[in-house]
Every structure is written in structure tokens, then in C-alpha cells.
Amino acid sequence: xxxxxxxxxxxxxxxxxxxxxxAAPAARDTASDLRKERGRLLEMKEREEKTALELTEALRxxxxxxxxxxxxxERLKSQRNLLLRIDRKISALNERLERAEKAVRxxxxxxxxxxxxxxxxxVVAFTGQRAGAGDPxxxxxxxxERHFMRLYLAAxxxxxxxxxxxxxxxxxxxxxxxxQVAVTEKTMAREKKVGDTLLSRQEEERRxxxxxxxxxxxxxxELKSLRAKIARMESVVSRVERQVKERERRARKGAVGGxxxxxxxxxxxxxxxxxxxxxxxxxxKVVTRFGxxxxxTFDVTIENRGVEIExxxxxxxxxxxxxxxxxxxxxxxxxxxxxVQHGGGLFSVYGRLEAFLVKxxxxxxxxxxxxxxxxxxSGKSVLYLELRAGGxxxxxxxxxxxxx
Amino acid sequence: MSxxxxxWWIDLRLSRAPFVREMIGRFLFFCxxxxxxxxxxxxxxxxxxxxxxxxxxxxxxxxxxxxxxxxLVRKVAALPPVRSxxxxxxxxxxxxxLRAYPGLDSLRGAGGNPMPGYIEIRIRPERLTGAxxxxxxSALRSxxxxxxxxxxxxxxxxxxxxxxxxxxxxxxxxGVFLAAFFLVGRLQERARAVALAGDFAFLAExxxxxxxxxFFRAAGxxxxxxxxxxxxxxxxxxxxxxxxxxxxxLEGVIGPPSDLLLPRTVAAAVLFSLGAALLSAAAxxxxxxxxxxxxx
Numbered sequence: 001x002x003x004x005x006x007x008x009x010x011x012x013x014x015x016x017x018x019x020x021x022x023a024a025p026a027a028r029d030t031a032s033d034l035r036k037e038r039g040r041l042l043e044m045k046e047r048e049e050k051t052a053l054e055l056t057e058a059l060r061x062x063x064x065x066x067x068x069x070x071x072x073x074e075r076l077k078s079q080r081n082l083l084l085r086i087d088r089k090i091s092a093l094n095e096r097l098e099r100a101e102k103a104v105r106x107x108x109x110x111x112x113x114x115x116x117x118x119x120x121x122x123v124v125a126f127t128g129q130r131a132g133a134g135d136p137x138x139x140x141x142x143x144x145e146r147h148f149m150r151l152y153l154a155a156x157x158x159x160x161x162x163x164x165x166x167x168x169x170x171x172x173x174x175x176x177x178x179x180q181v182a183v184t185e186k187t188m189a190r191e192k193k194v195g196d197t198l199l200s201r202q203e204e205e206r207r208x209x210x211x212x213x214x215x216x217x218x219x220x221x222e223l224k225s226l227r228a229k230i231a232r233m234e235s236v237v238s239r240v241e242r243q244v245k246e247r248e249r250r251a252r253k254g255a256v257g258g259x260x261x262x263x264x265x266x267x268x269x270x271x272x273x274x275x276x277x278x279x280x281x282x283x284x285k286v287v288t289r290f291g292x293x294x295x296x297t298f299d300v301t302i303e304n305r306g307v308e309i310e311x312x313x314x315x316x317x318x319x320x321x322x323x324x325x326x327x328x329x330x331x332x333x334x335x336x337x338x339x340v341q342h343g344g345g346l347f348s349v350y351g352r353l354e355a356f357l358v359k360x361x362x363x364x365x366x367x368x369x370x371x372x373x374x375x376x377x378s379g380k381s382v383l384y385l386e387l388r389a390g391g392x393x394x395x396x397x398x399x400x401x402x403x404x
Numbered sequence: 405m406s407x408x409x410x411x412w413w414i415d416l417r418l419s420r421a422p423f424v425r426e427m428i429g430r431f432l433f434f435c436x437x438x439x440x441x442x443x444x445x446x447x448x449x450x451x452x453x454x455x456x457x458x459x460x461x462x463x464x465x466x467x468x469x470x471x472x473x474x475x476l477v478r479k480v481a482a483l484p485p486v487r488s489x490x491x492x493x494x495x496x497x498x499x500x501x502l503r504a505y506p507g508l509d510s511l512r513g514a515g516g517n518p519m520p521g522y523i524e525i526r527i528r529p530e531r532l533t534g535a536x537x538x539x540x541x542s543a544l545r546s547x548x549x550x551x552x553x554x555x556x557x558x559x560x561x562x563x564x565x566x567x568x569x570x571x572x573x574x575x576x577x578x579g580v581f582l583a584a585f586f587l588v589g590r591l592q593e594r595a596r597a598v599a600l601a602g603d604f605a606f607l608a609e610x611x612x613x614x615x616x617x618x619f620f621r622a623a624g625x626x627x628x629x630x631x632x633x634x635x636x637x638x639x640x641x642x643x644x645x646x647x648x649x650x651x652x653x654l655e656g657v658i659g660p661p662s663d664l665l666l667p668r669t670v671a672a673a674v675l676f677s678l679g680a681a682l683l684s685a686a687a688x689x690x691x692x693x694x695x696x697x698x699x700x
Binding site: 138139149155156 | 458463497505520524563
């Protein structure tokens with residue numbers, strides 16, 4: 001929008017200068033004023049674009065950050081579920097561990113008891129410690145007692161063996177559970193660490209998101225302020241444009257045999273019939289196209305007023321047609337900018353130049369080198385090319401053969 | 405007509421006081437011999453003692469129920485050599501074991517009762533022989549409920565041999581006492597014959613033959629000996645009866661008092677009395693002959 005206003009003003013100023021040679025001093029003053037206004041507008045435009053870019057960047061960051069936060073929250077949720085499962089498993093394992101330990105303790109006690117009893121029984125059997133002397137005249141009773149003692153010892157030995165076996169099994173089970181607990185605790189510690197990391201990342205993302213939101217608000221505020229300024233400036237430019245038109249009208253009244261070709265309202269319709277047509281400013285490939293370019297990822301629409309052509313660094317930039325250099329100067333955001341007025345309301349704008357090879361007010365032919373691109377270590381530089389007809393930006397690729 | 409005078413109890417009529425003293429002494433001796441004889445008869449020498457000490461133990465399997473064990477007891481008790489059979493259940497066996505080894509009672513909780521039930525079989529004293537014991541043991545081993553038979557095969561032959569030796573010793577001692585009785589009786593008869601030699605010579609001069617005199621003297625000795633032995637055995641049996649009643653522990657060695665009244669015991673006592681009568685007659689004959697020949 002700003003660009004459109006800028007070039008409308010520029011076109012008006014150039015028209016005044018070219019078409020009204022009799023009112024040249026007044027037109028030069030007006031042109032000077034317009035240049036100042038243009039400078040201000042360019043600066044504002046640059047600021048707005050910068051702000052818009054920053055806002056876009058902020059929105060992209062916000063979207064990405066929100067996505068990350070959501071992803072982190074999902075991961076954190078699954079992590080917490082995993083930790084809960086591990087907690088439950090550890091609790092179950094601890095219960096089993098306690099039961100196994102209790103069983104082992106009981107078995108150890110029983111084992112000790114049985115061992116003691118068996119030793120005592122063996123001693124009793126070995127030394128024949130019968131209660132009293134027994135009846136020495138009852139060999140059958142003694143024989144029976146000996147047999148029963150053997151049974152008793154066998155049963156005791158079997159009991160000890162059984163308890164020993166049971167204890168060994170329990171100990172094996174216990175060690176297995178302990179190993180399982182250790183593994184589970186290790187897993188849990190690892191998962192907790194992962195969870196902590198996720199938490200810290202989430203916190204970090206939240207902080208970043210908060211920063212982005214703050215930045216977004218600040219930029220929105222700034223954008224709002226800029227738009228307000230642009231609106232005011234547009235009203236000023238419109239007023240200046242009306243003044244320029246008025247001067248042109250008065251100049252035409254004073255001029256003899258005014259040319260219909262210089263009628264600004266007809267200019268856009270006739271610029272394609274310029275002698276020889278238009279040629280490419282240099283050999284290169286279009287890397288940024290004209291018009292609205294929609295970014296689906298961030299849902300942002302950027303309106304390009306011109307195209308960007310990637311070419312060899314330090315390449316010469318040639319005029320696309322015959323005309324006169326209307327402007328040669330620095331424009332913030334575009335570096336050195338050269339504007340050539342081709343007549344019929346057609347202007348060509350060359351941006352991001354390193355040096356001018358022509359001066360303002362100098363006439364140029366089609367193919368005349370008007371500037372040079374800057375050198376670059378990568379061997380590539382970009383030229384900004386914009387065509388304006390009757391104050392409206394048109395697609396250069398539609399009138400100039402450009403490699404896409 | 406020449407009437408022969410009665411020679412019965414000639415010694416009593418010729419020498420009353422010494423004869424009565426001798427009879428009293430013999431009666432007392434027979435009392436002692438009667439006690440010894442009845443004790444030997446009832447105890448069977450050492451058989452009753454050994455039979456009371458000896459028992460066959462049939463250890464039952466753990467799963468045998470008490471009812472079946474009792475049935476087995478009845479069957480075993482019906483065997484001829486068996487005097488008694490008694491079933492002891494596992495609990496009672498455990499208690500019995502703990503009574504013997506009270507230090508082991510704390511182990512009960514560790515593995516339950518390891519003791520099985522068992523049947524204790526006692527053999528009749530008169531059937532306590534290796535053959536009868538083997539018969540009972542083999543009969544028990546053939547029963548599926550019986551896990552093991554403890555019949556003391558290792559030491560039973562020695563025990564039976566010792567029992568036989570002890571029995572023979574007891575009977576030998578008894579025989580010695582009988583021999584002593586015979587010798588003392590012979591000496592007494594000889595002494596009396598010597599003391600009555602004048603009287604006997606007088607009778608001989610009057611036509612009484614020596615042989616007839618000796619016969620009637622021996623017959624009198626036999627009759628007196630029989631009755632003295634019978635009376636002494638009866639008195640000894642009574643004393644033994646009182647003794648066994650007073651000291652029941654002696655039953656394990658001698659036998660129950662009721663056995664004194666068994667017919668076989670009475671028959672044995674009668675036989676003993678007859679034996680004593682024969683010994684008395686023999687002592688009279690031999691003593692009279694010794695007195696006549698002048699030998700001691």
C-alpha cells in the first residue's frame with residue numbers, strides 16, 4: 001500500500017517535471033518535497049515491513065512453541081502414566097519382597113530349630129540318653145525304641161532337608177525379586193530423569209512462549225501505531241497527489257498541442273507498446289514472485305510488489321527500456337534504488353544495487369547499464385525489480401521475458 | 405492158725421517221738437520244695453520271665469486306620485503261640501517315645517508325628533521257641549499293613565539259650581534239693597533201723613521175715629511221704645499264693661496266682677507227691693539195708 005502511494009507520488013512528481021517544463025522551478029520544489037515525503041514513507045514502509053516480518057516470525061515461533069508445548073505435555077502425560085505404572089509395580093514387588101523375606105526368616109528359624117533338634121536327637125540316640133535307665137530286661141522294647149529313634153531321625157533329617165530346600169528356593173526367589181526391584185528402580189530413576197528433562201523443557205518452552213507472546217503484543221502495538229501513521233501519511237500523499245494533478249492540469253492548459261500520449265490516465269494502457277518492448281535487466285532466475293504469496297504453514301499472506309532475480313554477483317543491471325532516470329538514491333530496506341521513467345506512466349524500479357552507473361535526470365536507452373549488483377562470497381546476488389504503471393505495480397514477468 | 409501181726413506203721417509204734425519229729429521235719433522240707441516246685445512249674449523255669457520280657461513288634465504302615473489295625477490284632481491274637489496282642493496308635497506311640505526321650509518333645513511342631521502305630525505281640529511262655537517266634541513273625545510279614553516286624557532275630561537265639569540254661573539250673577537246684585531230701589531220709593531211716601535193730605531181731609526170732617518187715621516199713625514211708633509231700637506242696641502253694649498277692653511284680657517271673665489252681669498245676673503237685681512217696685520208700689529200703697549190713 002505504502003509502496004503504491006510512494007510510486008504514485010513519484011510518478012506525479014516526475015510527470016510534473018517532465019510534462020511541465022514551463023513550471024520547472026515549482027515542480028522541482030514539489031519534487032523535493034515529494035522526495036522527502038517518499039523518504040519518510042519508505043522509512044515507514046520499511047519499519048512496517050520489518051514489524052510485519054517480526055510479527056510473522058513471532059507468530060511462527062508462537063505456533064511452533066505451542067506445538068512443542070502440546071507435544072511436551074503429551075509426552076509428559078505418557079511419562080507420568082509410565083511412572084505411575086512403575087510405582088505400582090514397585091509397590092507390588094516390595095510387597096512380594098516383604099512376604100518372601102518373612103518366609104525366609106521363618107524358614108531360617110524353623111531350619112535352625114530343626115537343626116538344633118536333630119543334633120540333640122542324634123546326641124540322644126548316640127549316647128542312648130533314655131529317660132531313666134529303661135528296662136534292661138525288655139530287649140524287645142529297646143529294639144522298638146531304637147527303630148522308632150531311627151524313624152524319628154529320618155523324619156527329622158527329611159524335615160531339615162525339606163526346610164533347607166524350601167529356604168534355598170525362597171532365597172532364590174528373594175534374590176530374583178531383589179534383582180527385579182533393582183531393575184525396576186533403575187528404570188524408574190531413568191524415567192524420572194526423562195520426566196524431569198521433559199518438565200524442564202516444558203518450562204523452558206512455556207517461558208519462551210511467554211516471551212513470544214509478550215513480543216507479539218509489543219509488535220502488534222507497534223504495528224497498530226505504524227498503520228495509524230501510514231493512514232495519516234496516505235491522506236497527506238493523497239492531498240499532495242491532488243495538488244500535483246492540479247498543477248499538471250494548469251500546465252496542460254498553458255501548453256500548446258498537448259500530447260494525448262502524456263495523459264496519465266491512459267498511460268497504463270499503452271506502456272506495452274513502447275518501441276522495442278521491454279528487456280530483462282540481467283540474466284538470472286526469479287526467486288521471489290510477484291503478488292500475494294500465502295504461507296500455509298504460518299497462515300500469513302505477503303504481498304510482493306515486485307520480483308527478486310538471483311544473478312551472478314557484481315553483475316551489471318541494464319535498463320528494461322528507454323527512459324530517464326527519475327531517482328537514484330538509498331532507500332532503507334532496499335539499499336541503493338534506481339527509478340527509471342519510461343513514459344506513458346511506466347516506471348521501472350531497481351533495488352539492492354551496490355553502485356549507480358547513471359545519474360538522476362540522465363536519459364537511458366534500453367539495455368544501458370544503470371547499476372551493478374554487490375559482490376558476494378557465494379557468487380550470487382539478488383536484484384529487486386518492480387514495474388509500476390499509472391501508480392499500480394504490475395508483474396514484471398508478464399511483460400519481460402524472465403527465467404523462472 | 406498162725407495169724408501174722410500187722411506191720412503197718414511199725415516204726416511209729418516202736419519209736420513214736422523220733423518218728424513224729426522226723427515227719428514234722430519232712431513236712432517243713434516239703435513245704436519249701438513245694439514252693440520251689442510250684443514256682444518252677446508256673447514259671448517254666450525262665451520261660452515266663454523271658455516270655456514276659458520278649459515281644460514281637462509289628463510296625464504298621466502310616467496309612468493303616470485304627471479299625472483295620474484292631475482287626476489285625478484280633479487275627480494275630482488267634483494264632484496258637486500268641487498269648488496277647490495289643491495295638492498302639494501313632495499318638496500313643498509318640499507319647500511313649502517321648503516318655504523314653506523327653507528331650508525331644510520340642511521337635512513335634514517341626515514335622516508332625518513321625519511315629520507309626522504298632523502291634524505288640526507276646527508269646528505264650530511254653531511256646532517261646534525260635535520256631536514259634538519265626539512262625540508268628542513270618543505270618544505278620546505276609547500282611548500288607550505291616551511295614552516291618554521287629555522280632556529280635558539277632559538276639560533271640562541267645563536269649564532263648566540263656567533261658568534254657570537258667571531253666572535247667574533251676575531244675576538242677578531243685579533236683580539237688582530232692583537228692584538232699586533222699587539222702588537225709590536214707591540216713592534217718594538207717595538211724596532208726598539201727599535204733600530199732602533189737603526190736604527187729606526180736607520180731608525175726610518170732611518168725612517175722614526181714615523182707616516183710618522192710619516192705620511194710622517202705623510202704624509206710626511211701627504213704628507218709630506222699631501225704632507229707634502233698635500237704636507240704638499245698639501249704640507251699642498257699643504261701644506262694646499269698647506271696648504273689650503281696651508282691652505282684654513276682655507275677656512276671658512266676659505267674660499269676662490263679663495258675664496255682666489250674667488242673668495241670670494240681671496234677672503236677674500230685675505227681676510231685678508221688679515222686680516224694682517213691683523217694684521216701686527208696687530211702688527207707690536203702691536205709692534199712694544199710695543198717696542191716698552195717699554200712700553207713
